[in-house]
Amino acid sequence: MARYFDVHPHDPQARAVSQVVALLREDGLVAYPTDSGYALGCRLESHTGADRIRAIRHLGDKHHFTLMCADFAQLGQLVRLDNAPFRAIKAATPGPYTFILPATKEVPRRLAHPKKKTVGVRITDNRVVQAILHELGEPLLSSTLILPDHTEPMTDGWTVKEELDHVVDAVVDAGECGTEPTTVVDWSEGFPEVVRVGAGDPDRFA
Known part of the structure; x- marks a missing residue:
């Protein structure tokens, strides 16, 4: 049964954030709110997290995982x-965008696209996510x-808890969150290609 954390959306309680981070460090899988709906997240080094996300979402091995970053310096690594x-x-971060780019050696090979060697990255301005990332001290492997x-x-924490109670380790509820997924921009070929239009304005990458 998943732990349920009811946190303040603008001033998340330090104790709750610490408990969520402790679960992540123990190889946990967490459902958490972002500016573009709920996401599933685990540590990059998790031995089971990526496979659990694939199982929940019925994803193949060519799915682009997203690395949720605390800031641009972390993204650049x-x-x-x-x-x-x-x-x-x-200029577009933090914001509701996911960017697909060639992965560096900092990204475990099993998490990059098997042929393109690319990965998705994003920075959200959601305060709950930022609090978790700063306490964790590393990016989250994530998937909408x-x-x-x-x-x-999914956008409602209690509904997430009811649906995924036995397949995730924790649900973080901070009230209403965004309802649109991110706009996805593939920059892996050296120029921007908008591959999904979502909450972020796609015109700046047209």
């Missing part, structure tokens, strides 16, 4: 950035919580 994407992505028979991400 995980993906290779030339000057043009560096400036454009820095869209169930196999749904087209939109």
Whole structure:
């Protein structure tokens, strides 16, 4: 049965954040709210997290996982950035965008796309997520919580708890969160290609 944490959306309680981080450090899988709906998250080094996410969402091995980063400096350690994407992505973060870029050696090979060697990265301004990331001290391996028979991400913490009670270790509820998934921009070929239009304005990458 999943632990349930009811946290303040703007001033998350330090004790609750510490307990969530402790579960993550013990190889836990957590459902947490972002500015673009709920996501599933675990440590990059988790031995089971990626497979558990694939099982919950019915994903194949070509799925692009997202690395949720605390800030741009952390993001820059995980993906290779030339000057043009560096400036454009820095200007758009934090925000409701996911960027697909070539992974660096800091990213475990099993988490990158098997052929393209790319990975998704993003920075959210959600205060609960930022509190978790800063206490954890590393990015979260993450995937938007869209169930196999749904087209939109889950947005209500208690519903997430009821649906996933026996397949995740914790649910973090901070009230209402965003309802649209991120806009996904593939920059792996050296130029931006919007591959999914979501909450972020796609025109800045047109």
